[in-house]
Amino acid sequence: MPKWAMVFDLDKCTGCGACMAACKMENNVAIVDPEEAQAGRALFWMDMINAHEGEYPTVAIKRMPKPCFHCDNPPCTKVCPVRATYLNEDGLVAQIYHRCIGCRYCMAACPFTAKVFNWWDPRWLEGATTCFNPDVSLRMAGVVEKCSFCAHRLHHVNEVARVDDRALQDGEFMPACAENCPADAIYFGDLENKDSQVYKLSRSYRVSRVMEDLGVEPKVYYLARRTA
Amino acid sequence: MARIARAGIRFVILSVAGIVLVAVFIVVKSYSRARPSQPIEYNHKVHIENAGLNCLDCHVHAGDNVAATFPSLEVCRNCHNAEPVSKSAEELKVLKYVAEQKEIPWNQVYQVPDHVYFSHRRHVTVGKLECSVCHGDMKQQTAPVSVPYLAVTMDNCIKCHRERKITNDCLACHR
Amino acid sequence: MEIKRRDFLRLFGGISGALVLHGCGLDDVFDVPASLLEKAKNGSGLESWSNTICSLCPGGCGIQVRSIDGVPVYIRGNRVYPVNQGGMCPLGLNALHALYNPDRVKAPMRRSGDVGSGKWESVSWDDALRTVSEKLSGLRKEGKPHQVGFLGYEERGLMRDHISRFMRAYGSPNYYQFSLTQNDTVAYQLLQGHAQVPAPDLLNARLIVSFGANFLEAGYSPVYYTKLYSHHQERQTKYVQIESRMSLTGANADQWIPVRPGTYGALALGIAYVVIREELYDKEFVRDHTKGFEDWIDRGGKKHAGFKSFVLGNYYPERASEISGVPSATILELARQLGNTRPSLILGDGGAIANTNGTFALMAVHSLNALLGNFEREGGIYFINEPPFQKHPDVLEDAIAKAGNHQTPFAQSEDDSFPLTNFSIESFAKNVVAGRPYPLSVLFIYGGNPLFQTINHNDLANALEKIDLIVSFDSAINETSEYAHLILPDHMFLEKWGEVSNVPSVGFAHVGVQHPVVQPLHQTRHTGDVLIEIARHMGGAVGAAFPLNSYEEEIKFRMKGVYLSGEGAVASQGVRQLWLEYLQQRGWQIGRYASFEEFWDRLLENGGWWNPIRKKRNWASVFRTSSGKFEFYSQSLKASVDRLVDNSGGRQSLHNEDLVLNKLNISARGDGVFVPHHERVPYEDDLPLYLIPFHVLPNRDGQASNLPLMQEMFGYSANRYWSSWVEIHPETASEYDIADQAWVWVETSVGRVKVQAKLSHAIMPNVIAIPFGLGHTSSGRYAKGHGVNPHWILRNIYDPISGKPALEATKAGISLVI
Known part of the structure; x- marks a missing residue:
């Protein structure tokens, strides 16, 4: 079974935000009211962490794109009372909106705050929903949502590969963020495939994962020069 | 108290x-x-038995697309051009659409909710299922169907998946 | 049976009263015509991809549009297009929201109320075009075609040619462009003899020092630069960014050197001092290809001091440090690195030139490139040839047009205040108000939003009110088009034919062709076609200047030249630069096509054409100055100043020269005027803080403000949504008792704005910075009423040489909102 994982090369990433926009457009993520957004309820599956390090004038701004980490030992799935979120056999942490009852336990359990909650119904113009990406359903008020690694694209490429009767190739399944990164800083692929770029990079000396000591085994890796 | x-x-x-x-x-x-009614009292039986058509002749994308698609006017026109080929009053309606170059506004009977990913390609080409598994024996249908042969319910999906040992991972169908 | 859980919850909520769900999201994000909805709803769900070029910014990225049943639903980068190679920026990804924007102008409109009243009535295209043509014909009959002006924006290439052609055939010399990069290139003109923006070879340089050039965010093509930047690690390139506030580029650089606003030139000269003194410069290049480096004697036998003497005499590191606030140790270190690392590259833009001394500052910065011998060298800077477009036959002007074209260009300042430019928004506004040298009767506005972007907001507003007929081609009603009498809406770029070629500073010749990926959603028309139609309405020589029926045919006609030249190739998967060079070396001609039609089809299919192979330029075409060399001592500046002195009475009296130089804000005298040097910016010293505006990637020119996603992402780097902020150093903030997120007034001599403070170590003490792009009073439902526009509280002053707005020349005070 494949094990999908993502690698960010922070030495390449400029923090331009293209991944955030690509994700929003691909996944029909709602845009909330300005006041709501300011209150911290803006919905970003792919978020950008800004951290200032050091003091003037030797200051560094670190920007870090943050999707869902699709942990191998996910804490969020264990608290879901209705199994709306679970780890599937492809290693994706699924979020089934129509099962979700909006208790937000999973949000509380996620150490990376990767999940967001629909406090309100996104109100689009009547009928306009047909001009969204038809591969992703629209969510409603009261459900939790998060980065899916663009799982809907996996359906598509899997189907194409099986019609052609061949195995999936490295790079064929590509989420929207990785597809559009202007710095080629996002790699995506199968960790089980020893020839994949992601596998090789996940063994780089530059690699690290966020809060590794928690033991949740995130499948999102960050590459960065060791500064210390 | x-x-x-x-x-x-x-x-x-x-x-x-x-x-x-x-x-x-x-x-x-x-x-x-309301139960869907069709603009034309289409007779599947006649088309299959007399005209010798296969499902894919009219529902051209059933094998390679998510939606099987309704026949476009182009498809109808292949046979129903200027002159009627039968005595049916319904055919005259088709000819009228052809003459006016207006697409026939077919109504969808089998509707999958928008949070479900259903792909014909996956079932027909990859899964090699016969159309009749879900749509019944259309050879016997003389009038348009108004009720799905196999109700579009999750129960039915899961049952079939279980029987055929296909994944029942939520994410495989839910989006 | 269908119950949505939403209905269920709502019902339950209604009963218990405990849970009241009401929508709080954004209404009407999309405005999709019924016909498209019908298609999307009942269509077969068939997917198709088509390639075109994004033109939401001048960057010119190739994009692929995904359509379901012909309805565009998603945009991604085009992998084979050489400029962006599949990369995108947030704005480009969001282009569909611009397409479906509910505030688009859907049909021609005529203003029926006062300015800003929002009262518009729709008119038919026929009526609208008749109104315009009659007005234009009338002016021609009266012999006043020159009273028609055309204010463009960032259009380049064929569209600029098209508009020029229209204006020329009609008989007006008044076609101007007001963009954020307007008048940026005067310094290049003075030093190299031509105004072409150099293309820096970021990939091969080992050290890149940027003076204020925020190329990752606000450069000509941010995605192109980001692609190049992403290779910095394996190539071990070092980036050094010099700017007062750390931009995105600064954040990604290896070293950020904060500098006081308005002192970039002094810092560059301080570096030049060390490079010269320690003899680290490229002596061969300086000897062979520059003029005015050493002391020299002119034909009259008069001795002149060279650049070297000036720099060594004036800009020793301690002095440069005193002016710029950069420690002299840093200057020394940087200069030695520059001198000892080859190739090392110098960039200058942004804050360096957006000031009253901008021309001299950029001259000083660009001089470093000459000292390092960077011209026409790997890892240095190149000049890119224009694509070999087929040329139109020359316009045959009739007598009226000839007379009109010979009139003085309108926006040239009467009083010689901006001697080296034919356009400055300041002179333009002043001249309209004063009606000199002649009144302006008709003004076309194409793209852009000058009233929002400019710093002479009030003057320009007064000017616009004085014009008889303003025709705007905007597809949205923004601050500027509120003043229009007539709006003839253009298509959105996904609906039209267009071309984006040779984006300035991109390192190879290229042409991207836009073609409609969706039928126009509304009753809009291509501005190129509208101009053709107006010209034909007028007939005669004007109509005859446009023998082709549409702009689409024009692109095709011009592209024939590219096809016939046999140069370059259609962008495609296999065609990579090395491969092309290999073939070329062996005398192969790449890009062979059986016919023009085949070439054209491939072009549309793949998005564009490019030619990565540069022919070696001879030095005469690199430097087109009168000496044929890089002029440290700018003879053309000397000629301009001499002309001004002559106009004001000649050199007999020293007083005349003083008068001219003072007016140009030049304190230097003698030969020092004409070599790169530092001039003091006339700051108001009674105010404590420097105020600088800056640009962010999602909305760099304020035109993206009506896209809700771009509004939400506007402040993603500062965790702000839909709002402006002011960045301030914690030390400075503590002087005023300002805490993070506190509301403050930022007050200048022009006005004040209320914003939230953001404390940051990534900005110089005593400098405050507000992002540009928000603060709209018009421009649509999502733009209006969010944030503040820093340009509206900036002083209305300019670089007197180039006429460029001095955006960093304002000082401000700050106080807590009580």
Whole structure:
């Protein structure tokens, strides 16, 4: 079974935000009211962490794109009372909106705050929903949502590969963020495939994962020069 | 004590009212949606038996697309051009559409909710299922179907997946 | 049976009263015509991809549009297009929201109320075009075609040619462009003899020092630069960014050197001092290809001091440090690195030139490139040839047009205040108000939003009110088009034919062709076609200047030249630069096509054409100055100043020269005027803080403000949504008792704005910075009423040489909102 994982090369990433926009457009993520957004309820599956390090004038701004980490030992799935979120056999942490009852336990359990909650119904113009990406359903008020690694694209490429009767190739399944990164800083692929770029990079000396000591085994890796 | 009892009674009344309302709502909702009728009393039997057509001749994308697609006017025109080929009054309607170059506004009978990913390609080409598994034996249909042969319910999906040992991972169908 | 859980919850909520769900999201994000909805709803769900070029910014990225049943639903980068190679920026990804924007102008409109009243009535295209043509014909009959002006924005290439052609055939010399990069290139003109923006070879340089050039965010093509930047690690390139506030580029650089606003030139000269003194410069290049480095004697036998003497005499590191606030140790270190690392590259833009001394500052910065011998060298800077477009036959002007074209260009300042430019928004506004040298009767406005972007907001507003007929081609009603009498809406770029070629500073010749990926959603028309139609309405020589029926045919006609030249190739998967060079070396001609039609089809299919192979330029075409060399001592500046002195009475009296130089804000005298040097910015010293505006990637020119996603992402780097902020150093903030997120007034001599403070170590003490792009009073439902526009509280002053708005020349005070 494949094990999908993502690698960010922070030495390449400029923090331009293209991944955030690509994700929003691909996944029909709602845009909330300005006041709501300011209150911290803006919905970003792919978020950008800004951290200032050091003091003037030797200051560094670190920007870090943050999707869902699709942990191998996910804490969020264990608290879901209705199994709306679970780890599937492809290693994706699924979020089934129509099962979700909006208790937000999973949000509380996620150490990376990767999940967001629909406090309100996104109100689009009547009928306009047909001009969204038809591969992703629209969510409603009261459900939790998060980065899916663009799982809907996996359906598509899997189907194409099986019609052609061949195995999936490295790079064929590509989420929207990785597809559009202007710095080629996002790699995506199968960790089980020893020839994949992601596998090789996940063994780089530059690699690290966020809060590794928690033991949740995130499948999102960050590459960065060791500064210390 | 009385106050608590009163609160309890109120709760019960409200709950009952709620349940009744929900029931009414469900009934109204289910009737409010009319059964689809088609602009043309299409006869599948005639087309399959007399004209010798296969499913894919008209539903051209059933094998390679998510939607099987309704036949476009282009498809109908292949046979129904200027002159009628039968004595059917329904055919005249088709010819009218052809003459006016207006697409026939077919109505969808099998509807999958928008949070479900259903792909014909996946079932027809990859899964090698016969159309009749879900759509029944269309050779016998002389009038348009108005009710799905196999109701579009998750139960039916899961049952079939289980029998054929296909994944029942939520993410495989839910999006 | 269908119950949505939403209905269920709502019902329950209604009963218990405990849970009231009401929508709080954004209404009407999309405005999709019914016909498209019908298609999307009942279509077969068939997917298709088509390639075109994004033109939401001048960057010119190739994009692929995904359509379901012909309805565009998603945009991604085009992997084979050489400029962006599949990369995108947030704005480009969001282009569909611009397409479906509910505030688009859907048909021609005529203003029926006062300015800003929002009263518009729709008119038919025929009526609208008749109104315009009659007005234009009338002016021609009266012999006043020159009273028609055309204010463009960032259009380049064929569209600029098209508009020029229209204006020329009609008989007006008044076609101007007001963009954020307007008048940026005067310094290049003075030093190299031509105004072409150099293309820096970021990939091969080992050290890149940028003076204020925020190329990752606000450069000509941010995605192109980001692609190049992403290779910095394996190539071990070092980036050094010099700017007062750390931009995105600064954040990604290896070293950030904060500098006081308005002192970039002094810092560059301080570096030049060390490079010269320690003899780290490229002596061969300086000897062969520059003029005015050493002391020299002119034909009259007069001795002149060279650049070297000036720099060594004036800009020793301690002095440069005193002016710029950069420690002299840093200057020394940086200069030695520059001198000892080859190739090392110098960039200058942004804050370095957006000031009253911008021309001299950029001259000083660009001089470093000459000292390092960077011209026409790997890892240095190149000049890119224009694509070999087929040329139109020359316009045959009739007598009226000839007379009109010979009139003085309108926006040239009467009083010689901006001697080296024919356009400055300041002179333009002043001249309209004063009606000199002649009144302006008709003004076309194409793209852009000058009233929002400019710093002479009030003057320009007054000017616009004085014009008889303003025709705007905007597809939205913004601050500027509120003043229009007539709006003839253009298509959105996904609906039209267009071309984006040779984006300035991109390192190879290229042409991207836009073609409609969706039928126009509304009753809009291509501005190129509208101009053709107006010209034909007028007939005669004007109509005859446009023999082709549409702009689409024009692109095709011009592209024939590219096809016939046999140069370059259609962008495609296999065609990579090395491969092309290999073939070329062996005398192969790449890009062979059986016919023009085949070439054209491939072009549309793949998005564009490019030619990565540069022919070696001879030095005469690199430097087109009168000496044929890089002029440290700018003879053309000398000629301009001499002309001004002559105009004001000649050199007999020293007083005349003083008068001219003072007016140009030049304190230097003698030869020092004409070599790169530092001039003091006339700051108001009674105010404590420097105020600088800056640009962010999602909305760099304020035109993206009506896209809700771009509004939400506007402040993603500062965790702000839909709002402006002011960045301030914690030390400075503590002087005023300002805490993070506190509301403050930022007050200048022009006005004040209320914003939230953001404390940051990534900005110089005593400098405050507000992002540009928000603060709209018009421009649509999502733009209006969010944030503040820093340009509206900036002083109305300019670089007197180039006429460029001095965006960093304002000082401000700050106080807590009580």
